[in-house]
Amino acid sequence: MKPSLLPTSLLAALLLSACAKDDDPQAQLPLETRTGANTIGCLVNGQLWTPKGYNGTLNYTVSYDRTYRKGTLNVGTYRYIGKGADDYQMVGFYADSIPSTGTYSLAIPDHHEGIFLDRTGTCQFPGNDPYFRKGQLTITRLDMQAGIVSGTFWFTLYKPGCDSIRVTNGRFDKKL
Template structure:
């Protein structure tokens, strides 16, 4: 028995199993910081999602009004997706935000999360308003709310379901913004 051909065959089989090691989707997101770094990222149905493009308005804004609804926070972001530059957006907000802490998006609740994908037919192009949305569950954790320095940071995740539409799953979300 000749060992040389078997070794060559083994080496070729071993080489054929080499794969490019792409970074995990979560590793493609900006880091979770608390410095006012102007960053936003999440996984949308397992794929990295960050703001991109511009329609004349900023693609990532955060507003906080301490005098409205006991302290109202709103995060809005959008991006344009190739090949046709279709707009997608993620928006969420919470009331009674006075300090760092945990806030729920669960229905029924005044806190809310929305997803827009203009490539989808109506009514699946906008998911987030009850009574069309029958399932909304998630969390927002404010990790820093510093009005003196003008910085708000946090993490988030949520799931939205509207009958007749695909479920929207947002995970590993993080944002860090100067107010």
């Protein structure tokens, strides 16, 4: 009787799929949670982006003020990508008129904007800058009693002379 090749083939397929997940940036993102898990992650131009490093301040902050501009949310995070003090990137966004869960634009200058800074490059997108932007923020939980804000986000930034910045598959979950 010939031994079956199915178990060997099945084992090889499982090993290959496990390796593929390690190479898939989207599979490495933090889960979309709404529990105050203190997580954030996104893809920046298709590459995994999560906070990394410490410069004396928290590398991930979220604030929400329900009384300012009908509810103002600020999310900021940074990661070190080199050894120097200025070798870092920052991803963030802010939006006002966020009174509850829902979907909001991230393309209204001075009110709803995505931000990307790369201190190692020449192109910065700090907000309040006259360049093209589009994007969306979805608040999935805004619970002031529990002190939790969670959601998803994406945005694209472009200005002449710079590569476009595409922030996709963003998710955050933070205890305020």
